[in-house]
Amino acid sequence: MRAQVESTAQGGSANGDARQPRLDKLNAEAPRYGKVTHLGTLPFGPALKIERFTLNNGLSVLLVEDHAAPVVAYHVWFRVGSRHERQGKTGLAHLFEHLMFNEVEGLPAGEFDRKMEEAGAESNASTWLDWTQYNEAIPKDQLSLVIELEALRMSRLVLREPQVASEKEVVANERRYRVDDDVEGAVNELLWKTAFQTHAYHWPTIGWMSDIEGFTVDDCVDFYRTYYSPNNATVVVVGDVSEAQLLRELSAAYGEIPPAELPLEDVRPEPPQVDERRVEVTQPTTTQKLVVGYKSPGIGDFDHPALSLLSEVLFGGRASRVYKRLVRDLELCSEVRAFLGPFRDPGLFEIFASARGEHTAEEILKVIDEEMAKVREAPPNADEIDRARARLELGLVAGLETADGKASTIGFYETVLGDPSASFTRLEGMARINQSDLLRAARRYLVESGRSLVLVRPQLATEEEAA
Amino acid sequence: MSARAPEADRRAPLGVITEYSPELPLVNLSLSLRVGSELDPPGKEGLSEVLMRLMRRNAGGRDADDNDRIVDRLGGSLGADVAPSTMGFHASVIARSYQEFVKLLCDTLGEPRFQADEFERLKREIHGELIESLDNDRSLGRRWFRKRLFAGHPYGRPVSGTPESLERLELADALELYQHALVRENLICAFAGEVSPDRAEASAQALRDTLRQGQRSETTSESPRTPDGRRLVIVDKPDRTQTQLLIGCLGTHPKDLDHTALHVANTIFGGTFTARLTQEVRAKRGWSYGAYSSLPFDRCRHAFSMWTHPKADDAGPCLKLELDMLEQWVNQGVTQEELAWAKRYLVRSHAFALDTAAKRVSLKLDAELYQLPPGYYQEYESRVQAVTLDQANDAVRSRISADNLLVTIVGTASDIQGPVEAAIDRLSGSEVVPFDDLS
Numbered sequence: 001m002r003a004q005v006e007s008t009a010q011g012g013s014a015n016g017d018a019r020q021p022r023l024d025k026l027n028a029e030a031p032r033y034g035k036v037t038h039l040g041t042l043p044f045g046p047a048l049k050i051e052r053f054t055l056n057n058g059l060s061v062l063l064v065e066d067h068a069a070p071v072v073a074y075h076v077w078f079r080v081g082s083r084h085e086r087q088g089k090t091g092l093a094h095l096f097e098h099l100m101f102n103e104v105e106g107l108p109a110g111e112f113d114r115k116m117e118e119a120g121a122e123s124n125a126s127t128w129l130d131w132t133q134y135n136e137a138i139p140k141d142q143l144s145l146v147i148e149l150e151a152l153r154m155s156r157l158v159l160r161e162p163q164v165a166s167e168k169e170v171v172a173n174e175r176r177y178r179v180d181d182d183v184e185g186a187v188n189e190l191l192w193k194t195a196f197q198t199h200a201y202h203w204p205t206i207g208w209m210s211d212i213e214g215f216t217v218d219d220c221v222d223f224y225r226t227y228y229s230p231n232n233a234t235v236v237v238v239g240d241v242s243e244a245q246l247l248r249e250l251s252a253a254y255g256e257i258p259p260a261e262l263p264l265e266d267v268r269p270e271p272p273q274v275d276e277r278r279v280e281v282t283q284p285t286t287t288q289k290l291v292v293g294y295k296s297p298g299i300g301d302f303d304h305p306a307l308s309l310l311s312e313v314l315f316g317g318r319a320s321r322v323y324k325r326l327v328r329d330l331e332l333c334s335e336v337r338a339f340l341g342p343f344r345d346p347g348l349f350e351i352f353a354s355a356r357g358e359h360t361a362e363e364i365l366k367v368i369d370e371e372m373a374k375v376r377e378a379p380p381n382a383d384e385i386d387r388a389r390a391r392l393e394l395g396l397v398a399g400l401e402t403a404d405g406k407a408s409t410i411g412f413y414e415t416v417l418g419d420p421s422a423s424f425t426r427l428e429g430m431a432r433i434n435q436s437d438l439l440r441a442a443r444r445y446l447v448e449s450g451r452s453l454v455l456v457r458p459q460l461a462t463e464e465e466a467a
Numbered sequence: 468m469s470a471r472a473p474e475a476d477r478r479a480p481l482g483v484i485t486e487y488s489p490e491l492p493l494v495n496l497s498l499s500l501r502v503g504s505e506l507d508p509p510g511k512e513g514l515s516e517v518l519m520r521l522m523r524r525n526a527g528g529r530d531a532d533d534n535d536r537i538v539d540r541l542g543g544s545l546g547a548d549v550a551p552s553t554m555g556f557h558a559s560v561i562a563r564s565y566q567e568f569v570k571l572l573c574d575t576l577g578e579p580r581f582q583a584d585e586f587e588r589l590k591r592e593i594h595g596e597l598i599e600s601l602d603n604d605r606s607l608g609r610r611w612f613r614k615r616l617f618a619g620h621p622y623g624r625p626v627s628g629t630p631e632s633l634e635r636l637e638l639a640d641a642l643e644l645y646q647h648a649l650v651r652e653n654l655i656c657a658f659a660g661e662v663s664p665d666r667a668e669a670s671a672q673a674l675r676d677t678l679r680q681g682q683r684s685e686t687t688s689e690s691p692r693t694p695d696g697r698r699l700v701i702v703d704k705p706d707r708t709q710t711q712l713l714i715g716c717l718g719t720h721p722k723d724l725d726h727t728a729l730h731v732a733n734t735i736f737g738g739t740f741t742a743r744l745t746q747e748v749r750a751k752r753g754w755s756y757g758a759y760s761s762l763p764f765d766r767c768r769h770a771f772s773m774w775t776h777p778k779a780d781d782a783g784p785c786l787k788l789e790l791d792m793l794e795q796w797v798n799q800g801v802t803q804e805e806l807a808w809a810k811r812y813l814v815r816s817h818a819f820a821l822d823t824a825a826k827r828v829s830l831k832l833d834a835e836l837y838q839l840p841p842g843y844y845q846e847y848e849s850r851v852q853a854v855t856l857d858q859a860n861d862a863v864r865s866r867i868s869a870d871n872l873l874v875t876i877v878g879t880a881s882d883i884q885g886p887v888e889a890a891i892d893r894l895s896g897s898e899v900v901p902f903d904d905l906s
Contacts, residue, residue, distance in 0.1 A: 047490070068490050069822035110750060114741045118808055120815020123740075139818045169753025176709040177756055177776055183602050284706045285602050286903065319535035327592070328531070334595030354602075356595040383540070390542035390561065397493045398544075398559055401823045459706070 033057035034255020058231025064238040072239030073407035077415045080227035081130045083200040091207015094127040098167040105156035140240040151253035195452040199270035229260030236411040239403040277452040289456035290361040293348035306441035312388035313380045361455040375442040379435035482655035483671035485664045488824035492562040494660040495825045499555035500653045502684040505621035513628020519547035527574030562661040577677020608711035612875040620691040650681025659824040690768040696895025703880035704902035710782045710878035715772030725862035727850045732859040734809040783886025794869040800860030
């Protein structure tokens with residue numbers, strides 16, 4: 001049982017009182033790997049709760065009954081992302097995000113999506129450094145179909161040359177769209193490549209183009225057998241469902257899938273960065289850009305929430321310190337924003353700035369350096385911290401309006417931190433963060449020796465400039 | 468300059484839409500006007516956008532920094548929206564700050580300060596954003612597609628203006644537009660979330676009372692003209708490995724008798740992941756990551772468009788395939804099996820247009836703003852169910868043209884011009900425009 005579990009089936013609710021006898025009955029008739037155990041109950045905000053279950057093949061199940069609308073969000077999160085790849089085979093996790101919508105046993109290519117859409121489902125998937133997730137939002141009366149199809153593709157995916165070849169081409173086009181012909185995408189990729197030289201965060205989730213072109217069917221089969229197993233996945237269900245019916249159907253659908261032996265994760269920690277790294281490139285753009293990446297803590301680190309608050313103080317919204325100076329007061333930039341990576345291992349606190357007119361990346365960097373020096377010297381004042389907290393609170397609450405938003409939040413924190421309700425506990429924790437925490441975080445992370453820079457020079461001149 | 472409103476007059480009709488939802492401590496608000504950038508005088512494109520953003524910045528006579536800090540402190544967000552037919556503000560706020568936030572919105576609507584230095588700063592900012600937009604190929608393609616398809620119509624004018632039109636804007640223009648457009652009769656307030664209907668209506672009344680009484684603006688624009696022949700615009704940008712390809716013509720109007728039938732037929736052609744376009748372009752050939760067709764609506768007839776982004780080498784073959792598919796759709800229509808499938812998809816997935824209070828309110832707001840026929844959303848499912856095969860195919864034949872259409876492609880002209888022109892049978896006109904022409 002996990003440390004954060006608050007109570008077990010003896011919670012006194014109608015579901016809790018009836019649960020164990022119901023599970024006993026279900027388990028008596030369950031398939032080999034379909035026996036269900038209730039592991040506990042967690043609060044999810046003030047009004048909802050998460051019920052945690054597991055099947056005896058290791059599949060985790062998180063359920064939030066939410067009867068606000070006659071819909072259900074069904075997410076499957078796999079604990080595999082680009083960090084689990086190796087050099088020469090980068091982008092394989094992401095390719096799978098595509099292949100999983102292709103042919104499964106008994107359903108020719110295209111039929112999976114066709115059945116989902118016919119059911120009224122909105123389905124999609126995403127891959128990042130630490131995970132891959134598949135999501136469906138469905139009318140409540142179509143849940144059985146989605147359970148059946150998701151279980152089918154977890155164990156019965158068909159991987160053949162035509163499907164792999166076609167999806168490789170689609171992914172190559174996705175890469176052209178997101179990276180090769182996109183200034184920000186290309187520069188972001190270069191920043192991570194520069195900042196990480198040992199850790200698997202060095203390569204992009206979409207993969208290097210030469211790797212994408214080189215994937216074979218055997219690569220795909222190996223990857224599928226290794227990582228797409230019930231004991232490497234969490235099913236998150238949020239919406240207008242009955243717990244008893246859901247568990248019965250999950251047990252039946254996933255209960256024949258055996259667990260797999262998961263490999264040791266072979267990720268090497270990134271050695272501490274001791275000197276600034278600087279790269280200069282030209283890109284087909286009309287203005288200079290600056291991208292900065294400060295080494296930042298993993299999301300489970302005590303300093304991560306403090307750095308989140310600092311990010312808001314410095315870059316969150318028009319009133320933030322750096323935005324105000326660069327865009328509003330000095331008019332050096334048309335755009336400035338920052339992003340603190342929500343990753344399991346230490347990542348980057350990224351800053352993107354686009355210069356206005358003839359202004360240079362160096363001018364922008366000078367201002368950023370001045371502001372970083374200020375927060376290393378003295379912490380933000382109480383008003384700035386309160387505003388930063390309020391912005392983060394709004395962001396969290398606004399992301400929970402739909403069943404799908406709740407399932408995404410739960411699945412993400414479960415997969416990365418092992419705590420599905422961490423969004424709320426993080427927010428509560430932020431109320432306890434004080435100025436000393438912010439000062440420590442600034443001095444520890446916002447330092448020049450721990451950063452990488454990409455300075456982008458324009459390859460193009462606008463008609464105005466040429467004239 | 469000041470734009471304070473006169474004393475309240477409660478006789479004007481109150482436009483307010485509310486939906487209470489206690490699920491989250493959050494309130495979503497929209498303050499929408501029945502007018503948009505089509506009011507910008509010719510040569511002064513961007514005026515509506517400058518006005519809305521200026522109002523947000525100098526609300527209550529405060530300076531922009533103060534207002535930004537207030538929004539953040541309250542746990543709120545406040546943005547300005549401008550489109551050809553509508554404009555306004557959208558906002559969200561943590562419920563505990565609701566009342567104070569409404570005061571800020573009252574200041575935004577009724578007490579903006581028209582400050583010359585902020586006005587000029589804003590113009591410079593928008594100019595910078597226009598230059599920044601040159602980096603985004605998809606947005607470049609859409610800009611030129613609208614510009615050429617809707618030439619001579621307000622939909623073809625850039626909402627954010629051009630460098631030249633921004634230069635021409637004067638503070639007096641903004642004040643004049645404010646006095647003309649920001650009147651009670653044009654305002655619709657919508658509230659969703661943890662705010663009771665009574666409280667929301669009181670807020671709406673307070674918001675409305677900040678504005679003058681005036682004339683409700685009526686849309687005067689006529690439908691855009693259909694393109695003449697098959698025309699090609701190449702937006703020339705160096706070093707493109709990929710293209711952004713848009714093909715289209717005029718589309719639908721919500722009051723068309725065949726509006727729903729065309730919507731269903733488009734779902735079959737390019738409206739979903741398993742639609743014809745995605746299957747042929749992406750699934751079978753891998754030519755484009757995205758492949759969709761869309762059919763938006765507005766107060767006047769809007770566009771039908773197909774969007775793909777093949778690599779430069781595939782642009783010619785992909786364009787030819789899409790044109791062949793378009794002709795086949797127009798000439799041969801859809802099948803009974805496809806129709807039955809699309810109806811099931813549309814009816815079932817409609818649940819996701821209604822699954823939150825904010826979405827339900829948004830639909831009601833659209834119905835008001837775009838003057839949709841009565842029951843447009845309430846009877847959506849039954850209207851979709853009622854579409855027959857003949858109606859769907861007649862709608863495609865009468866509304867979509869494979870002969871009079873516009874092709875816009877962003878790419879490196881020296882690489883793609885030959886193959887792209889060769890792919891278009893009966894090409895009646897072709898032009899190459901530089902990517903950085905923001906006129």
